[in-house]
Amino acid sequence: MSEQLGTVVSTMEGPSPSKISFVVNNGKVHKGMFVEIEYSEGVMVLLVEDVIKTNRYFERPDSVKVIGDDLEKNFPCAEWEFLVANAKPLGVFVKDFIQRTTFPPSPGARVFCADNERIRKFLSIQVDGLNLGKLQFHDVELSLNLSKLLQKHLAIIATSGAGKSYCVSVLLEELLLRKKEQGQIGVVVFDTHGEYTCFGDPLRNKNESIDLIDFSSRTRIIDGSKIRIALSKVSVHMLSSMVELTPNQKRALGRILNKLKEEMRAGAGPFDLIDVKNEVNSIDNEKTQSSLFGVISDLEEINIFGKIDEPSIIDFVKPGRLVVIDLNLIISEKKKQVLVAYLSDKLFKERRSFGKKIPPFALFVEEAHNFIPEGTASEHAVARSYLRTIAREGRKFGAALVVISQRPKRLDTTTLANCNTNIILRVTNPYDLDHIAQSCEGLDKQSINSISSLRVGEALIVGEAVGAPTFFKVRKRTSQASRHESTLEDSAKEFIANEDKTKEDVNSFL
Ligand SMILES: Nc1ncnc2c1ncn2[C@@H]1O[C@H](COP(=O)(O)OP(=O)(O)OP(=O)(O)O)[C@@H](O)[C@H]1O
Ligand SMILES: [Mg+2]
Known part of the structure; x- marks a missing residue:
């Protein structure tokens, strides 16, 4: 002793x-x-x-x-x-x-x-577990068992700028660095602000990055704005979340989709909005026809449907590999919702099917309060029911959910309650603190009081993965930092330097 x-x-x-x-x-x-x-x-x-x-x-x-x-x-x-x-x-x-x-x-x-x-x-610390950092006050690495940390889902919660994405990057590194014999899982990230696309870039400056690891060969970045999803696999419910549909339009569109799906099963091949338009052309009622044309043109504007899924994300989900779905360039909130809904549903269904085409996976959802909000009407939160299903049933099928949010108060209570481990970094909003106190089992009043005074990169982990609420310092990342991480000051300097360079180039050309 x-x-x-x-x-x-x-x-x-x-x-x-x-x-x-x-x-x-x-x-x-x-x-x-x-x-x-x-x-x-x-x-x-x-x-x-x-x-x-x-x-x-x-x-x-x-x-x-x-x-x-x-x-x-x-x-x-x-x-x-x-x-x-x-x-x-x-x-x-x-x-x-x-x-x-x-x-x-x-x-x-x-x-x-x-x-x-x-x-x-x-704390059930495991030598070859996922190393998130070091315990405060003790020389002990917080290296956690994969199943205990992720199987029953994880929530990462903090105020903006407290270090959520940094902590997620560390967790991604750990998942990608696992060896086959340790059990590797597939990793998919819905990246709202393009913060993880740096995993797909070869190291930028080799001299500055001696301690960094190049994850580009293990990462696939998919530009969300270019993804096409097969219209044949989309429900009318999903469509009605993207464009407003009257009950009549819903019924008529449902009938057309069912007809085209039946024809597809009979060998006619997949269909897209052009085929739907052709079907609308043959409707007798002029009023219904013109209102459906309006709906179709709205759907065309969203520019997301095709005959087949392109690319087929399922094919990229492999053990020890990362798929980052970059939603940064998508402006339409509805489009983001539909993409997250559709892909989450697809991943889970693949995992649940007997054939199991994909390995066990962890699905990371950044800005989760936008996709799994509390209280919003379901037509405006189309992804919620699919992500909720993973939160409720995923553990039985090897589908783990990691929700990341700066507004836990606005996050669906059912989903949060299903996250058996929580990593909480600094949170200052009293409403959010109250919500955390209510939804995190095993979190005592004293620990709650400490959350608002945590410094950037300091965290509290509580729940299934550890035996007791534990404070730790997130370890240094080994992946290169996102380009988004520069300070306002550095961005301002970079902007001016670029402008000066352009002026110089123009002058030397003249
Ligand atoms: N453990 C850490 N060690 C060193 N620096 C860190 C750590 N955690 C965060 N930082 C730094 O703090 C800044 C904010 O971190 P990060 O982007 O992860 O915050 P965030 O919670 O994801 O914010 P947002 O909600 O705005 O996305 C970054 O510049 C990051 O480099
Ligand atoms: Mg972030």
């Missing part, structure tokens, strides 16, 4: 199996640290939830006011300053097994910094 940190004290509430306070008599104890106590039952591991400094000389505001600074000159104040830590017992190691705490240690028991090996066991 390491050096003694403190001694258990007797308080109104403890020591009890759920709360233990100790006075610190050596070294520093921080909130979020793991400590341990050896006693009759075994070795108890505890999480420090709060640290409070006390000093008898400063207990009475009236005497502090009257005596003021003279207090420290005339009395041994420093000797009476104590640091008291409140800790929550997490479990007791009996030999190598972890048991629930049912019996407290005695007042006077000695408290030590937790042994690294015991922390690893307690």
Whole structure:
């Protein structure tokens, strides 16, 4: 065991199996640290939830006011300053097994910094797991089991700029670097702002990137604006989310699609909007005809339907490979919704089918509150039901969902409740904090209070993947940074430099 940190004290509430306070008599104890106590039952591991400094000389505001600074000159104040830590017992190691705490240690028991090996066991840390960073206050890498972290879905939540995408990049690196024998999964990212396209670029500046790894050969970037989806596989419900349809138009369009689908099954081949237009031409009722032409021209404008899926994303989902669907160039929100809905549904169906053409996969959804919103009418949130299905049923079929959001309050509660692990970086909005408190099981009040003071890159992980809420520092990335990551200042300088260069070129040409 390491050096003694403190001694258990007797308080109104403890020591009890759920709360233990100790006075610190050596070294520093921080909130979020793991400590341990050896006693009759075994070795108890505890999480420090709060640290409070006390000093008898400063207990009475009236005497502090009257005596003021003279207090420290005339009395041994420093000797009476104590640091008291409140800790929550997490479990007791009996030999190598972890048991629930049912019996407290005695007042006077000695408290030590937790042994690294015991922390690893307690948090289910695995040597060859997914290494997300390092625990705060302990020399322990947070290397987590793939299934525990992802199988029952993961939510990554933080205010804008707190480091969500950075943390996701680290997780992507870990997934891509896994060896075959460790079990590789396919990875698909819906990249709303083109933040992960850098995975597909060969390293930009080889001299500057000695520590960086080139992921381009393992990555496929797909420009979302060029994706075409097979009209034959789209439901009228999906179409009605893109253009407004009256009940009559819905019925008429449904009839046409069914007819064309039947003909396709009979051997006529796939169809597109031109074929639908031809069908509309043969409708007798002029009014219905002209209103459907209007609908078709609106659908043509969205420019997403073709005869077949192009490219066929399913073909790119391979073990240990990353597919980034770059939605950055798509302006229409509806188009983004339909793409996410259609592709999520397709991926999940492929996984659920008996033939299973694709490997187990993890689907990352950036800006998830836009695709899985809480409360929005379903015609404006067409992707929600498909992503919800993955959140509810995915774990049985090897389809893991990772939702990333800066507005958890606006994120669908059902989906969030199905994310059994949460990585929370800094969140300051009180409504979001409340929502996190309600939706994250196992998150105590003390940890919630710490979330708003986390620094960029510091995170709290809670849930299935770890035995207790744990603070960690996200490790340094090994993939090159996204071009979007430059500061406002750097972007301004780059813009001016480019402008100067253009002027110079023009002058030298003249
Ligand atoms: N762990 C980290 N170590 C070092 N720098 C980091 C870390 N996390 C984030 N940063 C830096 O902080 C900035 C913001 O990070 P990031 O883009 O990941 O935030 P975000 O939460 O995804 O924001 P947004 O919601 O706007 O997309 C970036 O410049 C990034 O390089
Ligand atoms: Mg981001």
